[in-house]
Amino acid sequence: MTDETKHSIDDNEMANLSFFGQVYNRFIIEDSYRNQLLNHLEQDSVPHYGFVFNDNHRINENIKHLDSGSYAHVYRLFEPNKMLKFEHKNHIRNPVIIKMIPLLAEELLQRLTDFHRISSYNDVHNECIIQRTLSQLNGRYQHSDGRIYMCTTFPRLFRSTLIRGPLGSCFDVQTNNNDDDDNVDDNEEGLPFMNNVSDEFNLTDQIPQEYMMLVMEDCGLPITDCLQQIKPLACVSIVKQLIIGLMIAETVFQFEHRDLHGGNVLVQTTNKTMIHYIMRNRTFSLPSYGCMIKIIDTTFSRIRIGQTVYHKQLSYLFTSDNLSSSKSEQDRTYERMNQLVTSNDQHWKQYHPQTNVIWIEYIIGKILRLLTPVDGQLAVESNSNNVKSRTATTNHVIRLLTNYTKLTDNCSSATELFDKIVAVANRNNDDLCRIRFH
CATH class of the missing domain: 3.30.200.20 (Phosphorylase Kinase; domain 1)
Structure with missing residues (x-):
């Protein structure tokens, strides 16, 4: 040239x-x-x-x-x-x-x-x-380790x-x-x-x-624009799709998104009953309940390809001029990420997969606030069989996602969070949106 x-x-x-x-x-x-x-x-x-x-x-x-x-x-x-x-x-x-x-x-x-x-x-x-x-x-995708990986989480x-x-x-x-x-x-x-x-x-x-x-x-609509139309079971699938996609990207590329607010998680309808993944040559699947997500906008992201790291220096985001005085949940999530990365003289170039967990917790929180009544109590079951079934499912989903939030407290990566969710589901014999290994 x-x-x-x-x-x-x-x-x-x-x-x-x-x-x-x-x-x-x-x-x-x-x-x-x-x-x-x-x-x-x-x-x-x-x-x-x-x-x-x-x-x-x-x-x-x-x-x-x-x-x-x-x-x-x-x-x-x-x-x-x-x-x-x-x-x-x-x-x-x-x-x-x-x-x-x-x-x-x-x-x-x-x-x-x-x-x-x-x-x-x-x-x-x-x-x-x-x-x-x-x-x-x-x-x-065949990684340098010789094993195959696949997910449809990214556009x-x-x-x-x-x-x-x-x-x-x-x-x-x-x-x-x-x-x-x-x-x-x-x-x-x-x-x-x-x-x-x-x-x-x-x-x-x-x-x-x-x-x-x-x-x-x-890739569809931002989850913030369509969350009210998403059924409770689909909410569980969305959270698991998010975790699995980040887990695979972490494993293959040491990937961190670093800006996974609701506008960057898109939802589209799908006719596929199951969504299939490959992790280290092992195939597994997840019920879609009619929804498939895509993670977009890698402006702030960090990735490692071979021995080269690509990232954006984000320190300027946390100056007094850029921080909001309103302290919204999203602002607090940014600050948590900043404290994690910059503690002990760490740098944005380094790998901090716990940032993915912080944003997963943020998305789960958004879903829970929609599903949970204003008084914070689980819904009371009605005498009607149909209403009773829907209420029981919603309450089950709320308890499940609340437990996922608790699991994030001690997780250092989406990969670790995935392993804990699978272990808990197996221990409790919980078939709700179960991940199926083939």
Whole structure:
């Protein structure tokens, strides 16, 4: 890859830049992490938006803004075959999710302290590697230890491409707002999103903003949006799916998610009665009760591939400027994670699988608060046989999940939590959503 092909803009455009514009652009093209990202993506150049999308009159009907987090906008694309110009696009027949992440050079991020809430090329390079690696677990993944692993807990990544803007009008969040935005749980939102960094320096007409575009499978709705419609037995399956997925990722990649709030656990309906997994060549399955989960958003995640560790330094999240005064349950979970990682001069690069347990406990707590009546007492059984059966099942689920919460207290990883749950189920001969080994 030559230096010329790595440029954000061509020589003719460069000649028309102001002095500050040339300096800004130089930071971008000399960012070593940007070059690493392009090499990882096997890109010889950064294509313009128009070379990636068919920006015709139908695209506005086929794309919908879903959410905006601290670092990215997320959209659903209903007809990817018609809207995307990718090779092999015919393999993507169902609706997909597009995540757009604006980028800034590492050195500029270090100098501009107001831009913590935007991704560097290094951050996105790590996220792409983590997403692509976890995506492989959907098939029979052979680890370096020679054994096979498989889980469907992480989304399939179809495409990752570095592109340059400006983006088409279909990506204008103001004209594609989700109708349900007013119902979003405030505790699940990130800080304000910086859409276009060059706007801040009045360079929009001079230097195109670069974006990382991730195209992945549509994984359903955030658990926070659909929890009230999920039946109690499905809640148990969801918790176990979460634990199993994290356990397999821990075992294969020393994976920590580090940001597993309700918006990052998606739920979709499934016709599959059982969900199948492989752990160290051993196959086992779990009743789905009509629900399958996916864990998304590895922005804060940590993973080890071979001898290389990919992670994001998260210390800045815990400054007084970023900590909320409301102390929500989510904020307290972040603080617990920070105390665990930073105690005894530990570092975010190191492996702390107990962070997965902390977030599992957080998700279980959300489910329990929905299932448990306001007075905290178990429901009283009715004389009606149908109501009595439903009430007994709900009470059983509440007791079971409460016990799981107690088990998390002394667990150092999702793997250890899984082993304890299986042991307790065997000891009590509890068949409720039992994990079945083959």
